[in-house]
Amino acid sequence: MLTATLAFAGVAALINVTPGLDTLLVVRTSVAHGRTGGYAAALGIITGCLAWGLATAVGLTALLTASRLAYDTLRIAGAGYLAWLGITALWRSRQQGRHDGEMDAADETAAASPDASHGRLAAFRAGLATNLLNPKAGVFYMSLIPQFIPHGAAVFSTTLLLTAIDVLELAIWFAVLSRAASALGERARRRSFRRRMEQISGITFLGFAANLVLAERA
Template structure:
């Protein structure tokens, strides 16, 4: 049991360190809302992972491979949600640019401002948490990941339910540690990027990237 647990921890760590949608969401929220916002988004993602792990333990994730309809419904919903995040980021960026143009007309002195920028989640930590949770739960590939990876590390004769929850706990602990590092590093970048134009570029980049993830999820097959 110990050997299987250590092996899973190593494999999960390699996967968790690979940049992806969830990491982008933590980075983007940390830059636009600071460390607290980034960690709220990370908490949402981790809650989604816990839900997928529990679903795997009781066998619910098998529906994603057994039912094409269930998989496609979740995939389309996830793509729509990511598209909404991307378009919302681009729209806020455009509105903020227009606002800054009115506030600082061309030729006027541009003062450095430390005010809170127009962020990705207007309602703060609660919205950041919901964004992380939604992005994770509406991604069917997250369910497929848990369903396909965890059973490979359950020793023969070990209780499936308890062992699945144990491996899920290991995975989310690794994620929590990783996202803590990511949010801290990104928040330092946020403190240095005080110019509104720098924050707008971050919003533009994240918005376009979210749209790319949405397109990939929409066009992806189960395979």
């Protein structure tokens, strides 16, 4: 059991640090809204992973491969949400473009305003939605975790254990990412930098959306 657990931890760590949608969301949110915003987005992603892990433990994720309709419905919904995030980011960059050359003095005080809590809630929702509306996340848990469950081990408890390991690794990785990205955001106060970040994020979100639409079921 220990050998299988350590092997899973190593594989999961490699997968978790590979750049992808979750990394982009945490970095972009940390730059735009500071460390607490990045933490909120990370918490949303981790909550989604916990949900997928629990669904795998009780066998619900098998529906994603057994039912084409279930997989495609979730896939299209996820692509639509990512497209909305991309369009929103591009629109925000366009609005910020009208104020090029101004310093982000307003952003410095925004964290102390009541709107900051709303921003953190929005970041959490974005992290949760992008994870839960991605059927590939469910297929990932369903296909990877069973490979590391030793013969004769209790499937439910072992699945939850491996999920907890994956989530712990994600939490550590996202904390490092958020701290680094928020520090970068604090040093780059100019709106032009924030605008460029929104443009890159928007285009990338749209790319992920297109990939999800065109992807075949695993």
